Amino acid sequence: MAAKTKDMTKGNPFKLLLVFALPLMVGNIFQQLYTVIDTMIVGQVLGVSALASLGAADWLNWMMVSVVQGFTQGFSIRIAQDFGAGNTKAIRKDITASARLACILALCFIVFFEMALPPFLRVMKTPEDVIGGSLLYLRVLFLGIPIVMAYNTLAGILRAFGNGKAPLMAMVVACFVNIVLDIVFVAFFHWGIAGAAIATVIAQGCSALYCLMAFRRIDIGKPEKKDWENDNALNVTLIKLGLPMAFQHIMICVGGMIVQTVVNSFGMLFIAGFTASNKLYGVLEMAATSYGYAVVTYTGQNLGAGKYDRIKQGVRSALIVAAITSAVISVCMLIVGKGFIGMFLSGTPEEVAGALDIGYRYLAIMSYCLIALYFLYVYRSALQGLGDTMMPMLSGVAEFVMRTGVALLLPMLIGRDGILYAESSAWIGADVILVAAYYYRIHRLGKEHKQLAEVENTNIS
Numbered sequence: 001m002a003a004k005t006k007d008m009t010k011g012n013p014f015k016l017l018l019v020f021a022l023p024l025m026v027g028n029i030f031q032q033l034y035t036v037i038d039t040m041i042v043g044q045v046l047g048v049s050a051l052a053s054l055g056a057a058d059w060l061n062w063m064m065v066s067v068v069q070g071f072t073q074g075f076s077i078r079i080a081q082d083f084g085a086g087n088t089k090a091i092r093k094d095i096t097a098s099a100r101l102a103c104i105l106a107l108c109f110i111v112f113f114e115m116a117l118p119p120f121l122r123v124m125k126t127p128e129d130v131i132g133g134s135l136l137y138l139r140v141l142f143l144g145i146p147i148v149m150a151y152n153t154l155a156g157i158l159r160a161f162g163n164g165k166a167p168l169m170a171m172v173v174a175c176f177v178n179i180v181l182d183i184v185f186v187a188f189f190h191w192g193i194a195g196a197a198i199a200t201v202i203a204q205g206c207s208a209l210y211c212l213m214a215f216r217r218i219d220i221g222k223p224e225k226k227d228w229e230n231d232n233a234l235n236v237t238l239i240k241l242g243l244p245m246a247f248q249h250i251m252i253c254v255g256g257m258i259v260q261t262v263v264n265s266f267g268m269l270f271i272a273g274f275t276a277s278n279k280l281y282g283v284l285e286m287a288a289t290s291y292g293y294a295v296v297t298y299t300g301q302n303l304g305a306g307k308y309d310r311i312k313q314g315v316r317s318a319l320i321v322a323a324i325t326s327a328v329i330s331v332c333m334l335i336v337g338k339g340f341i342g343m344f345l346s347g348t349p350e351e352v353a354g355a356l357d358i359g360y361r362y363l364a365i366m367s368y369c370l371i372a373l374y375f376l377y378v379y380r381s382a383l384q385g386l387g388d389t390m391m392p393m394l395s396g397v398a399e400f401v402m403r404t405g406v407a408l409l410l411p412m413l414i415g416r417d418g419i420l421y422a423e424s425s426a427w428i429g430a431d432v433i434l435v436a437a438y439y440y441r442i443h444r445l446g447k448e449h450k451q452l453a454e455v456e457n458t459n460i461s
Contacts (some may be wrong), residue, residue, distance in 0.1 A: 005218060006162025008298045009305040010208075013314035018321060021287070021294040023164040024101035027171035028286035033179075039067050039279045040183045040343055050193055050343070052268050053133030055275025059256040060138055064113055066249030070147050071105055072098070072295070073243025076156030077384055080297050083161060084304025088220055092227040097234045098153055101242075104151040113142045122260045127268065133193045140194050147208050154211035157221060159293050160300070166214035169399075170207035178203035214246025214333050244389040248396030252426075255403035259422050262407050269351060272362055273358030274419075276341045280363060284333065285373055287325045292377035308445055315382045315438070323376035330367040337363045369424035370445045376427050377425045379434035383441060384432055391437035395430040402429030 008016050043051040075098035082090040099238050117138055155167040178199050185195030215221055263274050295318050302310045341359040345352045366373075381390045403426035410418030 004103060006164075007084075008162055008301045009307055009310065013298070014311060014317035014321070016320055017291070017294045017298055017314060020162060020164045020297065021321075024159075024293050025166035025287050027168035028163075028282075028290055030168075030171040030175035031282070031286075031353075033175050034281055036279055037179050038182050038196050038200065039276075042193060043276075043345060043409040045187050046053060046192060049129060049268065050133055051168060051275055052127075052130045052271045053137060053193055054196075055271050055278065056121070056124070056130050056264060057134040057261065058067060058275065058278060059124075059253055059260050060113075060117065060120055060134075060338060061141055062256065063250065063253035064109065064142060064145065065248045065459040066253055067109065068105075068145070068152050068390055070249040071242035071248030072102065072152040072156045072244045073384070074240075074389060075101070075153065076160040077241050077300050077387060077389075079157055079297065080300030080385065081304035081387065084301030086194050087304075091220060092223045093231060093234060093236070094222045095157060095221055096227045097231060097238055098157070100154045100228075100230070101235060101238060102149050103146075105330055106146040107252045109149075110142060110145045113145065114139065117142070120257070121149050124257055125264045127271075130264075130268070131273070135156045137193045137377070140197035144204055147201060147205045150209060151204055151208035154208060154215050158211060160220075161218060161221065162297060162301070163214070163218070164293070166211055169214075170210040173210050174203040174207035176286050177206045222295055223380065241387070241389055244393035245384065248389075248393040251393075251396040251400040252403075255400040255422075256406075257408040258404045259419060262411065262419050266419075269354045270358055270416065272351075273341075273347065275357035276345060276355065277366075278358035280333065280337065280340055281366070282289065284329060284366060284370060285377075285425070287321065287329065288374045288377040291322055291325075291374070292381040294318070295381035296385040299382050300387075303386055311382070311386070311445075312442060314441075315378065316383035318378045318382075319375065322378050326370040326374040330370045333363055333367045336429060337367070361417065365420050366424055369427060372424065372427040372431050376430050376434060379431070382438055383434065386441060386445070388437070388441060391433065391441075395433040395437075398429040398433045399426040402426045419447035 001452070005017075006020065033141070038053065039054060040170070042054055043157035075094070079091060079094045079098070082094055097416050101167045117135055120135055126134055153182070155170065158164075158166045181202055182196055185191045185199050187196060191198070263271055295315065302308070338356065338360045341363065342356055345355050345359075376395075380395060383389075383391050403422045406425045407419050407422040411420055412418070
């Protein structure tokens with residue numbers, strides 16, 4: 001069991017979280033690297049119009065990925081809790097049920113997203129000179145939904161076991177495959193924007209295959225024939241964990257699509273600058289997502305083991321690390337961000353200058369508010385690890401309200417730059433819900449634990 005897994009119910013919480021998160025962080029760096037290079041190649045080789053097509057497709061693509069991640073993260077919560085409790089039989093049943101549900105969901109998502117693409121792009125007011133490229137790019141990507149589902153399911157299982165290194169290596173492999181194929185398909189084969197999408201799907205397939213190989217080396221996770229028997233009660237439990245998280249992501253994405261709709265009305269240059277800065281969004285949050293995964297696993301395992309005081313210690317440690325990390329990243333982005341944004345842009349000097357100015361203003365606003373995003377991930381992940389996916393879902397509703405409210409109203413008051421405040425406002429709105437929910441939940445958990453201890457002491461005496 002110990003060879004490829006990590007028990008987070010013992011040892012220093014600060015060290016455990018940091019050691020677990022670092023490989024995931026490096027993996028996110030590689031994931032963002034191939035996303036950034038993908039965008040750079042499209043922008044430099046195919047021009048501003050193709051870059052705008054990618055930008056118009058961003059939120060729909062992120063919606064698909066986020067819905068998949070919502071369900072698979074929900075599945076992994078149960079696995080982490082049973083791992084912390086040392087229940088090997090339950091772990092195997094969790095895995096088989098998760099795999100079965102993942103296959104069913106992947107097929108449903110392909111049908112839905114492929115059918116929904118044209119009306120979604122129209123509703124988002126995607127410009128006519130952009131919509132064709134966006135539609136082509138997304139159709140190719142969405143054919144790879146089963147691959148995305150396979151990777152996220154396997155990576156979630158590995159993280160639930162405390163294994164952050166295998167998902168890291170999977171991202172390293174995917175990064176290099178994607179970069180090489182981007183150059184070959186776009187720059188040499190001249191397959192255009194479809195070539196970039198094909199390269200991404202193949203790279204995702206390589207990452208899923210690597211995670212599968214890592215999973216097969218973990219004895220505790222190898223199901224037996226009887227574990228594949230259908231368990232409706234377990235299916236319902238997993239769906240109850242995953243569905244609120246998927247809905248939370250949907251709300252966030254719908255809000256983002258509304259923002260993109262407003263952005264699309266400002267013309268191609270604004271779209272290009274906004275898109276270039278959005279591609280650095282992944283760099284801004286890459287450590288936050290890693291800390292989030294670490295907190296979910298840590299909290300889930302310690303809840304399963306009944307070690308409630310360690311949960312509070314771990315969350316405090318995660319908040320300290322999150323605050324320091326967000327400050328460092330913010331300063332770096334304010335110093336070098338403009339240079340990075342410029343790497344995505346090509347065209348006439350006037351076009352580049354206009355898009356660059358828009359992109360950097362957006363990046364600066366997000367950088368100033370970055371600590372709110374990092375705290376969001378810590379508190380939301382702690383609640384999820386505790387098995388509470390409803391309050392994180394409500395935080396997604398708060399994000400939706402803040403993001404869309406600011407996007408629709410602020411531009412009318414201060415001009416189109418008002419849209420640049422939508423994202424950071426959404427983080428702050430979610431934090432209000434999550435902070436209150438976490439401290440209420442942890443207080444109640446501690447009270448229940450104390451009452452249980454008193455009962456046990458009374459029975460002993």
